[in-house]
Amino acid sequence: MAMTRVLPGRATMSLFKTRNRLHPVPVQAARRSTAVIDWAAYIDGHRVCTDSVADAVRLVRDGRLAPSAEESAGFVWVGLHEPSAAELHELAEVFGLHELAVEDAIHAHQRPKLERYDDVNFFVMKTVGYVAHDPAESEVVETGEIMVFCGPDFVVTVRHGAHGELGSVRGQLERHPERLALGPTAVLHAIADRVVDGYVCVADAVQEDIDEVEEAVFSPERTDEARRIYRLKREVIQLKRAVGPLAGPLRNLTGRRFVPDDIKEYLRDVEDHLTRVREQVESYDELLNPILQAHMTQVTVADNQDMRKISAWGAIFMVPTAIAGIYGMNFDKMPELRWDYGYPMVLVIIALSCLALHRGFRRNGWL
Structure with missing residues (x-):
């Protein structure tokens, strides 16, 4: 690819003015007022720090750095976090980003996809993170997005979340200049690999939650796990929406001509990891359904047991109630009304009847 010298215009200079930076800026630099987290020019795999992004662009796009007309010696990597429309539009003027891709990067909430605009590839990935949670909270998985503009001599990453x-x-x-020397696609692979590794970590954490719920459902103690199961089902669906759609774009990326063969091998490995975690996440839904059904069945069985106990005690108390009701009718001629031992006899009959019913219900498992 022939390199041309591009001088940043007014928009470039206004967005990427000198920030008195002499050394690489760590991630903590996100506290600055701009969305630009970090930038650098990479020449033959080695980082070259510049005072501004404009200097990095001039450094890389200076034709003297290219060993031949068909090969680029370096690229610029600019990282942004939740940029404003003005910042991203100014950046688009510098690198020639398509307005549709820029609009997607500003508003986010995109499905994973891979689109090509001239010689710029636009790659969207969903990021996920596991949140340490309290059982009363409603969310354990948070999602974000990473948009990557991958051009011949630049990589622009836009992160949301x-x-x-x-x-x-x-x-x-x-720390591996030989990888960076392969060009912007090396950055694209590293980002995809990190995103898929995040999927694996979150999937393992969700698996632990599912195991805990399963153990609680089948424990002898009576617990109400329905809300937690429904929450996990919702988080699994959210995880599936992030993991599943990425398979197609990642597969298409391995077939693109602009990706070197060395990078394609690494991308196929990432695709393999994605396939495994996708199958793992899909199995969670199949596992949660029977757990929920088992929980609801246990709730129904427990309710039936409670109703049997209530019915058994009600039957026992019906005996003294019936006898007391009969002798409370105030008829003059009733048996044993004038007998001295009539009252003790009735008490004995009530006690023996209740004891017999109690033993019968206990023997049948009702009490």
């Missing part, structure tokens, strides 16, 4: 930070990805790549 609290999860999926890329500072560690950048640091890991910089």
